[in-house]
Amino acid sequence: MAVNVQISSFQKRTKVSSTNIVGTKISALNSTLNVSSGINSLDNIMEGGLPLGSLCLIEEDLYGSYAKIMTKYFLAEGAVQKNHLLSASLNENPWDLLNNLPSPVTEPKETNPLIENKEELKIAWRYENLTLEDNNQRTGNAFDLSIPYVIPETQRSNIAVWCGESTNNLQEKKGTLKNPNCLSLLSTVEETIKKWELDSVNSSNLLRITISSFGSPFWQFDENQNSVSTDFTATLLLLKSIVRSANAVAVVTIPHQLLSQALVSRSRKLADVVIQLKSLREDPHLRDLMDVHGILEMKKIMNLTSLKPIQDGTTTYGFKATKRKFKIEKLHLPPAVEDDKSAADNSSSMGCSSGSSKSNLDF
Amino acid sequence: MILKDILSQPPVSTVIQDSCSLKGRPLFLSLIRHYSENGYSIRYFKYDSPLSSETTEMEQLKLSWKTSIVDGNQDLMSVENSWTSEARNDQVLVAIDSLSPLLLNWTVGAIASALRNLQKTTTVSVIALVHGDVHDKHTLQALNYIFPCHLAVRRAQGRNLCSGTWRKASGKITDSDEYYSITDKWELKDVKEFIENQPAVMPDSLPKNAVPKSTFKLDLNAREEQARSQVVLPYIKKHNESSSEPSRGKIIYEVEAPDWDDEDPDDDLEI
Numbered sequence: 302m303a304v305n306v307q308i309s310s311f312q313k314r315t316k317v318s319s320t321n322i323v324g325t326k327i328s329a330l331n332s333t334l335n336v337s338s339g340i341n342s343l344d345n346i347m348e349g350g351l352p353l354g355s356l357c358l359i360e361e362d363l364y365g366s367y368a369k370i371m372t373k374y375f376l377a378e379g380a381v382q383k384n385h386l387l388s389a390s391l392n393e394n395p396w397d398l399l400n401n402l403p404s405p406v407t408e409p410k411e412t413n414p415l416i417e418n419k420e421e422l423k424i425a426w427r428y429e430n431l432t433l434e435d436n437n438q439r440t441g442n443a444f445d446l447s448i449p450y451v452i453p454e455t456q457r458s459n460i461a462v463w464c465g466e467s468t469n470n471l472q473e474k475k476g477t478l479k480n481p482n483c484l485s486l487l488s489t490v491e492e493t494i495k496k497w498e499l500d501s502v503n504s505s506n507l508l509r510i511t512i513s514s515f516g517s518p519f520w521q522f523d524e525n526q527n528s529v530s531t532d533f534t535a536t537l538l539l540l541k542s543i544v545r546s547a548n549a550v551a552v553v554t555i556p557h558q559l560l561s562q563a564l565v566s567r568s569r570k571l572a573d574v575v576i577q578l579k580s581l582r583e584d585p586h587l588r589d590l591m592d593v594h595g596i597l598e599m600k601k602i603m604n605l606t607s608l609k610p611i612q613d614g615t616t617t618y619g620f621k622a623t624k625r626k627f628k629i630e631k632l633h634l635p636p637a638v639e640d641d642k643s644a645a646d647n648s649s650s651m652g653c654s655s656g657s658s659k660s661n662l663d664f
Numbered sequence: 665m666i667l668k669d670i671l672s673q674p675p676v677s678t679v680i681q682d683s684c685s686l687k688g689r690p691l692f693l694s695l696i697r698h699y700s701e702n703g704y705s706i707r708y709f710k711y712d713s714p715l716s717s718e719t720t721e722m723e724q725l726k727l728s729w730k731t732s733i734v735d736g737n738q739d740l741m742s743v744e745n746s747w748t749s750e751a752r753n754d755q756v757l758v759a760i761d762s763l764s765p766l767l768l769n770w771t772v773g774a775i776a777s778a779l780r781n782l783q784k785t786t787t788v789s790v791i792a793l794v795h796g797d798v799h800d801k802h803t804l805q806a807l808n809y810i811f812p813c814h815l816a817v818r819r820a821q822g823r824n825l826c827s828g829t830w831r832k833a834s835g836k837i838t839d840s841d842e843y844y845s846i847t848d849k850w851e852l853k854d855v856k857e858f859i860e861n862q863p864a865v866m867p868d869s870l871p872k873n874a875v876p877k878s879t880f881k882l883d884l885n886a887r888e889e890q891a892r893s894q895v896v897l898p899y900i901k902k903h904n905e906s907s908s909e910p911s912r913g914k915i916i917y918e919v920e921a922p923d924w925d926d927e928d929p930d931d932d933l934e935i
Contacts, residue, residue: 364809364831364837366831366835366837391780423897424897426899517776517809518772518773518776518806518809518810519773519776519777519780519810520773521771521773521774521776521777522773523771523772523773556809558805559802559805559806559809582837582839
């Protein structure tokens with residue numbers, strides 16, 4: 302009997318060609334191309350990093366020092382991965398930021414130490430001979446903040462900066478955007494993308510854009526009272542559309558304490574990823590958290606390719622910034638502990654203990 | 665301790681905010697006098713119309729100054745140019761007395777840009793006075809953001825109190841509250857730290873016997889703790905005994921008398 306060889310219309314699925322854009326990884330969760338933010342612990346939270354083509358908003362802590370560290374990590378990762386970098390800042394000279402990036406270090410493989418003091422484990426003695434495990438596996442580059450990174454000469458040609466428009470250049474202000482700084486910034490971004498051809502299909506590199514302290518007094522958003530809010534949000538929207546249509550990721554830090562709450566909420570809705578930093582100095586309630594330097598809240602992580610939200614529940618993390626490292630970790634709230642002073646006052650909770658309180662309600 | 669340290673270092677851009685309760689000019693002038701004695705030349709810009717007392721103060725300090733009245737019709741550029749033209753080298757300090765008339769005519773943003781343009785040409789420091797009562801909170805907040813060191817002076821408990829924040833270039837942020845007084849010769853003296861009167865009830869570390877709040881008694885007194893330490897845990901002993909040989913699972917079964925029952929269970933049936 303002749304065997305009918307039917308050629309079916311189903312074709313064997315060939316393996317998706319791995320990404321050929323430098324510095325990106327395909328996310329396991331939703332197949333977007335994710336760009337590492339430079340901070341390993343942050344990448345772990347965000348499934349590999351920021352999605353390519355997204356606008357990330359960082360709401361700075363007071364005076365912005367920790368946000369600056371995060372920006373430095375982002376740029377340093379780009380320098381190591383040989384991406385293009387565009388750093389824009391009005392607060393300071395962007396080259397000051399670029400010359401002080403953390404340098405990559407290869408951390409030696411730490412042989413995990415054995416649990417040393419055997420006498421401690423009276424009850425859990427079965428664990429005596431096991432090694433301490435490190436749950437935070439390091440995937441990706443590690444950086445050292447105390448050593449400034451000397452960017453190699455070949456990489457220097459991939460860097461562009463924007464440090465404000467000279468005031469002598471008065472352009473005609475047609476259109477909705479009136480703020481000259483914003484106009485200049487957006488045109489610089491567009492020119493940079495065209496220059497390095499990052500909007501073409503075959504591009505194999507990406508552009509990391511950082512805008513430091515967008516909305517600070519130096520940007521002069523208050524110049525024309527009518528257009529304060531429109532210029533701010535219009536710039537963010539235009540930036541997002543530029544970044545979406547090219548191989549680029551933008552990280553914008555805003556001093557949200559100086560801006561009106563309405564403006565901040567509108568920016569949050571616009572951006573794809575919103576991270577809020579709060580240092581311990583700002584909030585006296587946070588003083589109980591002893592081992593972290595501040596709180597990092599993931600206010601929003603947008604899933605660009607599907608409807609399912611990414612966040613798994615916890616959105617509040619703590620961060621520690623030492624001289625060498627910036628790390629994000631889970632918050633450990635201190636246990637609600639009785640202090641001796643309140644013990645005497647609070648008779649009901651000490652009801653069963655030795656009668657040191659003087660209330661008549663003791664039994 | 666900002667006031668103590670600030671004088672021993674090269675000048676830092678500072679804004680001094682005063683109010684009706686206490687004038688900030690004495691502190692402002694004492695800082696300027698200190699820097700001028702350390703070899704910095706001061707470019708003093710006075711935008712407040714001087715009172716007669718102030719005129720004599722200026723003459724005492726041998727500061728040359730020229731009052732300029734600013735109005736909204738003028739371009740801020742000309743003001744800025746007057747600053748930059750004077751600030752040629754590093755040993756120059758720009759003193760602005762005060763920023764308030766400027767802020768009333770122009771926005772904070774414009775002034776911030778003007779100050780920053782000043783920084784672009786040379787790394788000169790700016791010491792400015794601002795009258796806190798005249799401006800709104802948002803403006804003052806923006807000023808505090810722009811200047812790395814901001815001090816606010818007020819009267820407290822009969823003495824002059826200066827509280828402020830200093831953001832150093834290294835990233836360290838210092839807060840302080842200090843008493844101070846100014847002598848006739850414009851010297852800063854009696855700088856003492858101001859301690860809050862409220863007792864801070866904040867345990868620095870958890871006490872040794874930390875237990876969560878509950879109605880049960882979970883902690884131990886000394887006798888109970890001692891008794892606990894003397895408890896012999898059963899499996900520990902055995903583990904120590906058999907630790908020399910590799911542990912194998914050993915089941916010891918002692919055969920007992922066989923459990924046969926001679927009776928036939930079907931005897932009950934009545935078929």
